[in-house]
Amino acid sequence: MSQNSSKSHTRVRIRLSELAACIVCFLFIAFFSFKYLIRPAADSNSRALRNTIIYDAVKNYALEGDIVDRDGALIMGNAAEGIPAYAPAGKNRSYAYLLGYYTVSQNRENKYGLRGSLNEYLLFTLDKSNKGATVTLTTDNALQNYAFETILNGQEGSVIVLDNKTGDVLCFTSKSNIDYDVNDMESFIGSDVEGAQFRRGTFENDPPGSTFKIVTAAAAIEKDIDENLPDDFFAYTDTGEYYAPDSDFVITNYEHAVWGEVDLEKAMNNSVNCYFANLGVKIGAERMNKMAKNLMIGSDIKIPFLCTIHSRIDISNAEPVTIAQTAFGQGNTEITPFHLALIAQAMANDGKMMQPNIVKRIQSGNSLLYKSNPSVLKNCFRAKIAERLKPILHSTAVGYGIDEASCGMVYAKTGTAECANDRIHTYIIGFTENASFCISMNDSEHSSDLWPKAKQLVQFINGIYTRQ
């Protein structure tokens, strides 16, 4: 072997060693990027493992950050060495399902509600005093407590109030069939009552009942605007019974009432099922479906840091009887009370549905970690539709006793849904100039029970905006 050949081999071996070094370094970087950065971001199991490790490491010194309302008033917090964060009396129950909990035991992450999804900030972003970030919610403590104590008053259900302009959730209180105290996790996880651990308002997908008549009415008005329909399109003679074409399924009004000659306003005021069943069939599945989709029924809506709400509608290829049932709020449609509040808000905003936000700001020391900004979630329909529907909904609200003199301009519609297991789910959705709301009672008899509750709620909401 010549000297040059030997040198050449040496140079080749040096090159090979460079290649080996490159492979080792890139494999190391790729493996660790995947394990510690990419996978925890993409995979919930890996994220749970990461959170478990962090929680175990910090649980002895980390103090959970405060959660405050939009005015900075404490909801839950004041954690100190040896004292866990707690919610003062009243808020411990009115906020219970919203706040939830975050713990780790036996290498498993247990999380629920805002504390469950905000653990990165509340527990894992510590300031110099080892305290987590402060989370400011969009809610109003007084309204939240009032809604829980006075409006729900121990009944199973939820109250949701949204700011029309910003989409901020001013109030979201829930009550299930257990007495959940957020300071006592055992009161929640120790319960074996069926369905007790689901947050009313965002979980239960029930038929919307007569509140869906707003959607049917909006679709009909849209058809009228588009096609310049004759005046008698909205006229109907009610006999107390309605048979859809090619069907012997009878649709009746509430308490088998017979309303005679009715137009859209009278039908809405009195919640005439037969009128809306007929109107739905006249509008057609396509247009009904389009309006429902425009109002995001059938689409998931994400409430940042809280949850994603789901809904369902399917009338694309439906028989007239299904369309008729859907048109007055039964059929296959399923929706959550929170979504109904968003539909009311879209009506209030002349067709613009705002992105719902419940977390306003997250701050650690002087560092702003998160801030919500008002944004339009969807342009659902034209302003002209809202313009024509608002007077109808206002007269409906007045009919409920929510008069102008004591409450100002209020627009509302009730709904009674027949659910599985013979359960009756009642709603009232509505809006004022400033806020939209939905009161939902999961197991009640009559939606008319909600009229005085809605009036009380509206008066309280008006008080808040007057103070501002």
Added chain:
Amino acid sequence: MFFTKKKSGIEPAAEKEAVDRSDRYIILAVLIQVGMSGLLFLKSREASLNYLILLIPILIVTAFLGTHTYNKDGDMKLFFAFAVLASIGAALQFLVDEIYHPPTVFSPVKYLISFGCSFLFILFYKLFRKMLNHSVTLYLAILMAAGIYALLYFKGVDPNGYGTKAWLTVGPVTFQLTDFTKITALIFYSTLFSSKSERSTWFILVISSFFFALNLAGSVLIHELGSFFILFFLHLSVLCIFMPHSMAKRIYLIAIFLFCVMVVGGSFVLYKILLPQAESGTMNRISTIIWPVVKKIYVRFSLTANLNSDPYGSGYQLLQGKKALWMSGLFGNTVNFSALPVPESDMAFIALASAFGLPLAFFTVLMFLRIFISGSEISRKISEYDPADSVLVYSVTVMLFLQAMIVILGSCNLIPFTGLPIPFLSRGGTYQAIVFSFAGLMISLSQNNGRKYKESEVDPDVTEQLEIPYPGQDQAQ
């Protein structure tokens, strides 16, 4: 003048015509060094202020040395890697003092003194390298290594309680003498492959094995396997790369590999045999000497296989490191995690990831890779005319890169963990001085496109005609 390239008479015509934009690496290095102060400010104001004070000399040195290297056609990417790693290491050490409060405090003065030592080393290197061409240097290096181990065996101290006698105290100064065994290894291997002496393959294998065995015995006696680990890899790398192809070489390398496997396997068997004796305190003299080594090997390999085998004992350090890695994320941990043992030295890489985030930690790995590639390329160029310098620069490269990667991969529990400092990132006056000296040596040898000493010592026309004998060439033919 900064960044103004002087005319170099040795550049090929084509290179002269090309615009050299490698000066941008100086600017980039300065930007990163300044940027580190901003990053540090976000983590700790106190650490940031301390860093700012050290930043002034760092910037001055970067500007002057960078310009000098640029003017001398040095490897600017290599310079960039060194400059950036030095500043990241300093920033990390200031932050470590603020977060972890280790037993020693990072001293910027020591840091600058280490830097000064490396300057002196480079200044005298021209004289020093002449030694590499004398056969007697080979034996001198062996004697020096033996002397160091003997001195440590009888006079070595263990100031940090690591269980090794790797330090020597002279008056008020304590320094890690095992770091000097690396210099003796450099001298040894460079001399061994020097072009001025013709050596047979057998001679190379026998004498290098003797040197290797000497280091092994010395390391066992002073219970310092970390440094030996690096010398072991250096031994294999140098022989593998620079020895010409031959059957003897192949058999030797395979034998060494099998020997390693047997040592690990044997340690496991010996551990099981000696454990009852160790527990009952009935070990004989030989057992007493080998027991710590056997136990260390057993524990290190067992931990790599199962980190939870001893979570509150020998596995605690790595387990905390693993936690820190999970917390690191993109921008460092946000939970004030400070339960990381030895963050100033062995776990410096984990501390870096935990403090500044994984991307910066990965960036340092890339910088070490840059050092290896540049060093290897310089070695390739120099190998054309001076095997001794080529072996020297490759050995230095291997020592920097391998030590970094062995400790980084070990601290991440991908390989058995070895308690060694990470070049540039860890503190320690003696080691810093050696690392800076190595860095200076590599930069110096990269100058004039890897022809620094060729141009100054040998007439280029004569070199073209010279048939320089290559060590081991006779046997390989």
